[in-house]
Amino acid sequence: MGFFYLTGHQASKHSRDAAMVAIREFFALPLDRKLLANKARSTCNRGYEPLRGQTLEPGAPADLKEGYYIGRELPLDDPRVRAGKFNHGPNIWPDTLPQFRADLTVYYRERH
DSSP states (O other): OOOOOOOSOOOOHHHHHHHHHHHHHHHTSOHHHHGGGBGGGOSSSOEEEOTTOOOOSTTSOOOSOOEEEOOOBOOTTSHHHHTTOTTOBOOOOOTTOHHHHHHHHHHHHHHO
């Protein structure tokens, strides 16, 4: 169990606030709608991870958290994606929340 506190990032207060609103809207959706963006559909570890969707240690109980994974947007024909490099490829975005993609993309770009 744990937590962390991130400092020294470049994300503006506006983009942090917008990302938090978008994230809250997404996680408030019914499970069936969230599962449309399930990271199980991704070959590059992107998208929604449901409650108990991850177990980090053999024999341990599944994590009691939900998550949403995004990264640098790369097309399927990018050499790193074609080579199967872990965590490289296109993101999965929820179709019903277009602002989610816009706000999280801005936040991601400001942080990197």
